[in-house]
Amino acid sequence: xxxxxxxYVFRLHTFGESHGPAIGxxxxxxxxxxxxxxxxxxxxxxxxxxxxxxxxxxxxxxxVVQFLSGIFEGVTTGTPIGFQLLNEDQRSGxxxxxxxxxxxxxxxxxxxxKYGIRDHRGGGRSSARETACRVVAGAVAQQILDLANIKVxxxxxxxxxxxxxxxxxxxxxxxIDANPVRCPExxxxxxxxxLIAQLMDEGDTIGGIITCHISGCPAGLGEPxxxxxxxxxxxxxxxxxxxKGFEVGSGFSSVSMKGSEHNDAIYxxxxxxxxxxxxxxGIQGGISNGETIWFKVAFKPVxxxxxxxxxxxxxxxxxxxxxxxxHDPCVxxxxxxxxxxxxxxxxxxxxxxxxxxxFNFKS
Numbered sequence: 001x002x003x004x005x006x007x008y009v010f011r012l013h014t015f016g017e018s019h020g021p022a023i024g025x026x027x028x029x030x031x032x033x034x035x036x037x038x039x040x041x042x043x044x045x046x047x048x049x050x051x052x053x054x055x056x057x058x059x060x061x062x063x064v065v066q067f068l069s070g071i072f073e074g075v076t077t078g079t080p081i082g083f084q085l086l087n088e089d090q091r092s093g094x095x096x097x098x099x100x101x102x103x104x105x106x107x108x109x110x111x112x113x114k115y116g117i118r119d120h121r122g123g124g125r126s127s128a129r130e131t132a133c134r135v136v137a138g139a140v141a142q143q144i145l146d147l148a149n150i151k152v153x154x155x156x157x158x159x160x161x162x163x164x165x166x167x168x169x170x171x172x173x174x175x176i177d178a179n180p181v182r183c184p185e186x187x188x189x190x191x192x193x194x195l196i197a198q199l200m201d202e203g204d205t206i207g208g209i210i211t212c213h214i215s216g217c218p219a220g221l222g223e224p225x226x227x228x229x230x231x232x233x234x235x236x237x238x239x240x241x242x243x244k245g246f247e248v249g250s251g252f253s254s255v256s257m258k259g260s261e262h263n264d265a266i267y268x269x270x271x272x273x274x275x276x277x278x279x280x281x282g283i284q285g286g287i288s289n290g291e292t293i294w295f296k297v298a299f300k301p302v303x304x305x306x307x308x309x310x311x312x313x314x315x316x317x318x319x320x321x322x323x324x325x326x327h328d329p330c331v332x333x334x335x336x337x338x339x340x341x342x343x344x345x346x347x348x349x350x351x352x353x354x355x356x357x358x359f360n361f362k363s
Contacts, residue, residue, distance in 0.1 A: 008353060010028075010029040010144075010345065011349075012025055012026070012133070012345060013025060014130055015133075016125075017119050017121070017127070018119075018121065018124060018130075019087065019124070022085060023084070023132060024068075024084035025083060025133040026082050027070070027081040028081075030081055030140060031078065032078030033076065034075065034143065034144060035074060035075055036075070036076060036140065036143065038065070038074075041140065044139040044142075044341065045063045045064075045135055045139075045337075046063070047336065048132060049062075049063040050328075050334070055181070055200060055328075055329060055330070056328050061085075061087065061088055063085050065084075066086075069081060069082040070082060085136075098120045101311060101313045102314070103321065104310070108123075127241075128241040128242070131241060131335075131338045135337050135338060137341065138340060138342060138344040141348040142341075144348050144351070145344060145347060148351065150215070150217055150351075152214050152343045152347065153173055153212065154212040154336045154337075154343070155183060155211060155336060156181050156189075156208060156209070156333060158209035159181065159192040159195055159196060159208040160195055160206045160208065162188060163188070165185070169215070169292035172184060176336070179193065181196070182336045197329075199329050200329035202307075203305055203307050203322075204301075204329070205301040205303075205330060206329065208299055209296050209297065209299070210296070210332055210336060211297075212294065212296075213292055214343060214347060215292045217292075217293055217347065219289050220288060220354060221351065222283065224287060227286075228285075228286025228287075229286055229288055230248045230281065230295070231286065232349075233248070233295060234246045234295075236342040236346050237297045237339065240297070240342060241331075242300050243297055244298050245296075248281035248295040249280050250262060251281075251295075254279065263279075264284075264291075265277065278294070281294050299332050299335060302327055302330065304327040305323060305327075306322050307322065308320050308321070
């Protein structure tokens with residue numbers, strides 16, 4: 001099975017299934033001499049883990065990270081960092097009726113079509129449980145970015161038709177974790193929560209959008225042709241379970257603008273080149289321009305619903321299915337740290353590839 005690794009210099013390889021004994025990963029290319037704050041890593045995991053609020057899945061996983069290698073006395077050694085997260089609350093019996101039945105909009109049929117075999121317990125490798133490994137690596141990456149004062153911050157900007165009035169750079173993001181939806185606008189967050197709770201009661205789900213701001217990035221990150229910065233960010237985001245769309249800066253709304261409206265005017269601010277607006281999303285020609293990088297990630301409704309759906313079994317016979325088990329009515333609140341993690345992995349990889357930023361240091 002290919003496609004389990006990401007990154008060029010700072011690389012992550014993940015392993016494990018939703019209902020196996022554990023999931024985990026190997027981080028390679030991390031700089032030596034970095035003091036790892038394990039509490040910061042755990043905090044990000046706690047923001048992603050199941051059972052954290054009344055509007056999330058009630059599966060209970062402590063998700064305590066266990067570092068196995070690459071860290072000595074709290075400091076990275078430059079060798080591969082191995083880690084694992086034990087699976088503690090599997091209910092594989094919830095999926096016994098799915099052994100020969102394909103769930104609509106899941107990877108059941110496609111996995112079997114590709115490999116001729118699949119783990120039907122919670123989706124196995126295709127489960128979003130795998131994203132906990134990304135959060136661990138992303139939290140390590142963010143601690144490297146902290147050395148350069150680069151900050152990655154994501155938040156929920158839309159659930160269904162309920163959206164923030166403004167999600168552009170410069171808004172107050174201090175209230176992100178003040179509510180279970182992780183929307184910085186308290187009034188909008190209350191509407192989002194009400195909608196999610198309603199659909200949860202109905203046995204249905206809803207999608208949403210996460211906006212991400214990356215501040216402090218220097219100009220010059222990214223490669224101008226196939227490895228454009230926004231192309232790598234897009235690939236990283238689209239690799240997250242349930243993601244169906246990605247746009248950077250003005251994105252799809254730019255098609256209705258004139259060039260005279262969309263162009264970001266350039267000026268000199270005390271010797272630093274700046275832009276008056278930021279429709280480019282902080283990236284031009286595939287390379288960061290020093291402004292805040294911002295993008296949006298669209299998540300589809302969670303595919304596991306209690307409502308009766310039409311499907312077939314592995315013999316092609318028609319079936320009706322109601323998906324049992326414990327699932328999120330809306331994935332975006334728990335996906336915020338996943339988006340931050342994937343963005344951090346991309347940015348730190350480009351930082352380490354760049355000759356303009358030097359992370360060689362001793363603790």
